[in-house]
Amino acid sequence: MAQSTETADWVSRFADDVIEESERRAPGKPVVVASGLSPSGPIHLGNLREVMTPHLVADEIRRRGYEVRHLISWDDYDRYRKVPAGVAGIDESWAEHIGKPLTSVPAPKGSPHPNWAEHFKAAMIDSLAELGVEFDGISQTEKYTSGAYRDQILHAMRHREKIDAILAQYRTKPKPADVRKQQQKPVDEAELAAAEGSGAATEDDGSSGSAGYFPYKPYCGNCEKDFTTITAYDDDSTEMTYACSACGFSETVRLSEFNRGKLVWKVDWPMRWAYEGVIFEPSGVDHSSPGSSYQVGGEIVGLFGGKQPIGPMYAFVGITGMAKMSSSRGGVPTPADALKIMEPQILRWLYARRKPNQSFKIAFDQEIQRLYDEWDRLTAKVAGGSALPGDIAAYTRAIGTAAGELPKTPRPLPYRTLASVADITAGHQDQALRILSELDPANPLTSLDEVRPRYDKAEAWINTHVPADQRTIVREEPDTELLKSLDEHARESIRLLLDGLAEHWSLDGLTHLVYGVPKIQAGFSADATPKELPPEIKTAQREFFALLYRLLVGRDTGPRLPTLLLAVGQERVRTLLGE
């Protein structure tokens, strides 16, 4: 059973509110929280907050013994707006599908998935499984095309004037200059048509033609695109006539039997709040302005007999270190990219420890090593009973869910050590195992599996995110020029190191040795603490380390020396240091 995290952090405070609100609105029913994701292309790592925020709250509610549904609405019946840059397996010809539902667009070439939306959903579903996120996925294509929302659509059409009036409060008429500016660039045709048509509505809230305003958009029966305008509608018979500007097709259908269209976004979202009884659904800060879909949704949801969910705005999640990344996806970092270099616990922790309104960054650069150090320190504090309640709460949410702990690395050696070993051994697993076994000779590693998956993540990080000029290449031959040029003091330091090597061949031993050599040279004991030493010792240590780096890897810096020495191996260290 999970440790008690009640009232310790933001998650438990939201859980309190959500449980209370759910009992008020729907007593005895499962608590419903929701997220929405659009599989219009690779799902950006930043969008993971849309899922993690309700996930953490849902998980806390489950830990308290309540039944919870976390809905992930796949907005796969949305229109295909544009061909994203940098996606493998597609070309310009995908532009001909603009205006179709995402589930009617072909998947990139070579994909095992039946269509565009399924292709990009699949990667996200795999990542969510690895993260331990339990959810009910709802395909909006399935909902709309099965007629599940029929009553809601007819209801919205009946109340279109009221909806139009609500939306009208926030519409601003674009100045003629704005329209011209829009026309100068290649634009989304429907947006342009809408701007020209009403001078107001956008595809988010529907458009007005000569027959008036409609909050519903059919997909064309001939070309499947949504460049359609409703030209006539009769409330009693539900007869609807629409015309398509893309292909010229027109037809008259009965909306009570027609399943190929959807409510416009600003009506669709509140309709679903009511339909599913959503109690908690956060959204990005861009939804916080007047006239935003969350705010307007609050005014529309009552039409469908529902209430607006508790909906905190979450702040932006930044990514660092991606510029250097070689990505096959046009530089769009996805949750899968993050999970290649960090364990799911770490990614969960990043979300759990920050309130939704706090922004933070996910590091693909050197910063990830510091993050892991911080995580290991927290783990030790929690185990030692000295962690603060808020930190314990975030830790507990990171390592598992109400269903149990996530799989973890049996021997979580420091990430930076694993990264250095992977760096130096360049894929030679037998060498990596040898080095890692020597880190702690009293308790040697017997198989790399003991340090997996952390080792695999560190290795992936080295291979994909560390630039070539920062990789470590151990010298093949000793640098005889440099060795010859050394003065007596430098020679002595190397001699002291070589003399102690065999006896100190472990991570701790070598740490003691490399810091100790300059102390001994200055007339102190190798065990002397910083307080007992003059500040110049630090300079001497830095110079000694730089010399060793130059002799071993031909640069002034490198992985931590004890790790590097173990990685290079005793025999080769002796050769490179001129013995």
Ligand SMILES: [Zn+2]
């Ligand atoms: Zn058409």
